[in-house]
Amino acid sequence: MRTLTTTEDLAQFCEMARGFPYVTIDTEFLRERTYYSKLCLIQMAVPGEDDDTAVLIDPLVEGLSLEPLYDLFRDTSVVKVFHAARQDLEIFFVEAQVFPEPLFDTQVAAMVCGFGEQVGYETLVRKIVKQGVDKSSRFTDWSRRPLTDAQQKYALADVTHLRRVYEFLAARLQESGRSHWVEEELQLLTHPDTYTVKPSQAWKRVKTRTNSPKFLSIVRELARFREGYAQSRNVPRNRVYKDDALIELASTKPGSLNDLGRSRLLLREARRGEIAEGILKAVELGKNCAPEDMPVVEKRDDKQQVNPALADLLRVLLKAKTESSGVAPKLIATASELDLLASGNRDVAALHGWRNEVFGEDALRLCEGRVALAAKGGSVRIVTL
Template sequence: MRKNTYFAQLSIIQIMASSYKVIIDTLSNLDLSPINEIFLNDKILKIVHAPREDFEIFYRLFKKLAKNVFDIQIAAGICDFGKYLSYSDICSKICLVHIDKTYQRSDWLKRPINANMLNYAIKDVEYLEPIYKVLQQIIQDNNLQNEYDKQIKSLLNIENYIINVQKAWQKVRFNNHSESFIHKMKIMAAYREEQASTIDLPRRHFISDEELVQICQYLPTSNKDFENLKLNSRYLSKQKYRTQLADLCLAIQELGE
């Protein structure tokens, strides 16, 4: 889960194999290397739903991505059930079961986890295998394997899980697409990404997109400049970050941007 941090935090791992069900408490200082061995074993099929955030966590832990993965969200989209469906929606459409989402937004980092939450958590994996069998049959019957392989290959592209500050500007919402402004935004967005990941804070909690746009527009180089902008980020009231940003703004000005 990811709430007030840059990096998603691992709370529990739910696994089901045949009739065997288990929930692993990852906050109990357990050795997770056996889980990694399963992930890397290409003879073991891992059936998952929208695992991007999970894979981010495991890549950060083990520097490798899972092998032999079947993502039911990708497959459901290819099979015309609908794109980017939630797990509960897929369960409803394929298994005709209703998944109670009451505990979806609960604090899964809080201990102990109550019995109702544990029951909800195990249902997250209970229907994966029957859903897989239905979707895999549809893919096979309709010659959709190549399209599925193409999309799963994209999901497992390791570049997706490496922090690339040079591309951070693409995640910023702004309207000025002039070459000069984009150049400034690339510099400022890279700075935001570096700092946010260093202090493990969501990028927009560190500096909002709107504030980043203002900084690119006005290039503040002094405390007075920052105060005139009336920025709301509490981090931009700290001298450390003002100085770093002012240095970047001065460098941009010296280049004549």
């Protein structure tokens, strides 16, 4: 197993990779103790049948620049293949504001090709490559050096088997004419907004039992402070204070350090110093928020507006469409999206792009009463009215 530890060696490998139609890539990282993922290892492989065409890259080595890899990412003549790429892409975007182009995600492709929802890498290797994957090193500390032989073998397997998985899925997509389906899905993965967390919007991720604008004003300021503090110091947001403590603070509205000391859920470290000062300031800002600046939760169609019979029919139609197309149901439409359709909402993903071809067009016709569903043997067919 070859490990690259110099910029020169990495540049040579990336230059060699440009002579191939694709390269497989994976990463190992840690995130338990930081806000942003700590990149600990990169694995890459070019087409081939053995491990000699694959390498490990150690980004923790002092003086190693990843710029040759980023140059390869920008080379559109080489497809960059990942499995479940979201976390990998976040690392590269945060580090260098670069996305691999063109990108191929085998997890997304597998869902389109009928392998189920969020299918794991081991499953694809077992079904396509007909081999097993030893995952015993999955939860090891990838920041410690030296890496064990087991860790290196595990890491390398994540890109060597991926070659055959990619070739199989790419061929199937080409045969079925569904390559553009995957391309549509990957547009979200390569959009900067997917990986940009704005402190001012962090409150929307906090689950509350009340939609009172006054209460949400304090929640917004507490979430804004926590997110900004966590980002600036690269610590997990829950190490600042957890959501349940945030909700408690928004309810009790502490005005002094003594008030903070009475909190049941606030971490001891958060009751003094910068965090305590930030909490008190955030609460004060939330309490004094002008009515016109208070946050408002977007109203969604509630259950009373949903036509239950139509919602059930849409579920039957979706099941029939997924059986005939072999695409995972949740990839086409979620249960909440079906309810939105049944309530008259037309701003749903199922009515756009490839989803509209597979399901949305007939779903809309069903909602408008232009078609009906009929059982024929063990299948469901669409009847034009």
